Structure formats: C-alpha cells, structure tokens
Amino acid sequence: MxxxxxxxxxxxxxxxxxxxxxxxxxxxxxxxxxxxxxxxTVEDVEDMRLYTPLELAGRNIYIREGCYACHSQMIRTLRDEVERYGPFSLAVESKYDHPMLWGSKRTGPDLARVGGKYSDFWHVAHLTNPRDVVPESNMPAYAWLARTPLRLDDLGSHLEAQRSVGVPYTDEMIENAARDAFGQAVPDSEQASGVTERYGDETQVSAFDGVATRVTEMDALVAYLQVLGRLTKAAYQNTAAPEQVPDPTN
Structure with missing residues (x-):
C-alpha cells in the first residue's frame, strides 16, 4: 500500500x-x-566589546584562508571539552560574529579560547611553519602573510557593513578604522592611543608579527587569534579562569 x-x-x-x-x-x-x-537565548553582558578594525581584518583573513574548515570555535558542554579547552561557549560570545564561525570539524583544535594562551611570537612561528612548534601538525604554512601588507583603506567600509547587520560601530570608529588598525599594530605610533580610547583599555596593542614599523596580514590574523574568547568574561563568571599554559598537543 x-x-x-x-x-x-x-x-x-x-x-x-x-x-x-x-x-x-x-x-x-x-x-x-x-x-x-x-x-x-542570547545573554546580555555589560563587558562585551567589539572587534577592532585590525581584529576584524584578521577574522576576514581567517575566513578567506578557510581556517574554519579545520578549526571549530564552539566548546560544547561536555566534561572532556571543558577540561581541554575551557568554559563552554556562550551565545553572547558570537553576538557580533557575522557570519558565525562555530564550525563542525576539528582537524585542528577548537580555537574558542585560544586568545592569550600563547604568545604573539608563538602564533607567528606556528603560522610561518606549524611543524616548528607542533611536529605532528598537518596544517599548511602561511609564511607569506608576514610579507603581505594589510590593506587599510577599505576597513571603514568593513565596519560599516557590520553595522548594517546590527554591530554597534559608531561613526567615529568607522572614520578612524585605518588609523586604529595601524595604531594597534604599531604601539609607538601616534595612532595607538586612539585604539584603547575607542575599544577599551583591555584592547591588546602590540607589534604582533614582531615588526613595529608596518602592518601586515600576519599582524591582523594574530590579533584576531589573540582576542578569541576575550571579548567578554561572561563565560568565567561562575568558574575560575584556568591558568593559560601552552600545550603543544592542542
């Protein structure tokens, strides 16, 4: 029938x-x-901050290079995941992610809490040749990022596009996007102070790629990796933040 x-x-x-x-x-x-x-569903937290123009540029590079195909950014509420990566992910932590990068495949480790776990130098070495720091890694090398100048002139447009989908970037942030990206990667420049004024004192200002006279795509990608899991402390409100000890096996 x-x-x-x-x-x-x-x-x-x-x-x-x-x-x-x-x-x-x-x-x-x-x-x-x-x-x-x-x-x-999405929590409301007071300390949630925005991606800086440099971090947003790094996020765009992360997407462009397909990093999300091998790395997830979503720690599930399973004991083994929490013990390995840290507190499980909250919806608010992806509040300003357009598109979201939760991912579903882990050829490499989850990166939701990688921010601050390693030094800038470690990230640069890892991206330049992953096997120098993780011998068993099958991740491709991205050494050319350190030789590629970051395009700054269109960052204001990227922030404006994010604002059109609900990210509360101000006119001042959009107008100063190029200056703030330069200042965040060149700590001794006149532009550096404007970054923390607009994005908060906890914003990391650093010569991410080790060269403090220029801004490269390596600067942007490392800046993005260093802020993952650090846009808000909401996930740590009911638990003590774990000591960040580099683990080459992760």
Whole structure:
C-alpha cells in the first residue's frame, strides 16, 4: 500500500512538488522558529566589546584562508571539552560574529579560547611553519602573510557593513578604522592611543608579527587569534579562569 501511494505521488508532478514544498517547510520552520526567541537565548553582558578594525581584518583573513574548515570555535558542554579547552561557549560570545564561525570539524583544535594562551611570537612561528612548534601538525604554512601588507583603506567600509547587520560601530570608529588598525599594530605610533580610547583599555596593542614599523596580514590574523574568547568574561563568571599554559598537543 505504501509503495503504491509513493509510486502514484511520483507520477503526479503537482503532488510531488507539493510534497517537496511540505517537507522543505518543516525543515525551514525548525530552523526559523528559534529565531523568534533569540532575545531570550542570547545573554546580555555589560563587558562585551567589539572587534577592532585590525581584529576584524584578521577574522576576514581567517575566513578567506578557510581556517574554519579545520578549526571549530564552539566548546560544547561536555566534561572532556571543558577540561581541554575551557568554559563552554556562550551565545553572547558570537553576538557580533557575522557570519558565525562555530564550525563542525576539528582537524585542528577548537580555537574558542585560544586568545592569550600563547604568545604573539608563538602564533607567528606556528603560522610561518606549524611543524616548528607542533611536529605532528598537518596544517599548511602561511609564511607569506608576514610579507603581505594589510590593506587599510577599505576597513571603514568593513565596519560599516557590520553595522548594517546590527554591530554597534559608531561613526567615529568607522572614520578612524585605518588609523586604529595601524595604531594597534604599531604601539609607538601616534595612532595607538586612539585604539584603547575607542575599544577599551583591555584592547591588546602590540607589534604582533614582531615588526613595529608596518602592518601586515600576519599582524591582523594574530590579533584576531589573540582576542578569541576575550571579548567578554561572561563565560568565567561562575568558574575560575584556568591558568593559560601552552600545550603543544592542542
């Protein structure tokens, strides 16, 4: 009987189309319905800060190079994950991520809490030749990032695009995007002070790639990696922050 109904449905074009629409609608409702309760799902925290222009540029490079295909940024509420990576991820930590980079595959370790775990020098060495610091790594090398100047003139447009989807960048932040990116990577420059004024005292200002006279794509990517898990302390409110000890096996 079931086979008869199935065969009849397949031979009726309109009925088959309607069945497809019905099946797709069910899946769509399951995905869309939770969005109506998004305000109840995403926590509201006072200390949540925005990505700086340099960090946002690094995030764009992370996406461009496909890093999300091998690294997730979502620590699940499983004991072994919490013990390895730190407190499980909260929705608010991805509040300003467009698109989100939770990922689903871990060829490499989860990076949700990698910020501050290693030094800038470690990240540069790792990106230049991963096997220098993790001998068993199968990650490709990105040495050329240190030789590639970061494009600064369009950073204001990137911030403006983020604002159009709800990220509260101000006109002042957009106007000073290029200056702030330069200042964050060149600590002794006149522009450095403006970064902390606009993005907060906890913003890391550093010669990320080890050269304090220029801004490269390596600067941007390391700046982004160093802020992961540090945009808010919300995840640590009910637990003590673990001591960040580098673990080459991670």
């Amino acid at each position: 079931r086979e008869l109904i199935h065969r009849k449905l397949e031979r009726t074009a309109i009925g088959f189309v309607l069945a497809i629409i019905l099946a797709a609608s069910v899946g769509g409702i399951v995905e869309i319905a939770p969005l109506f309760t998004i305000d109840e």
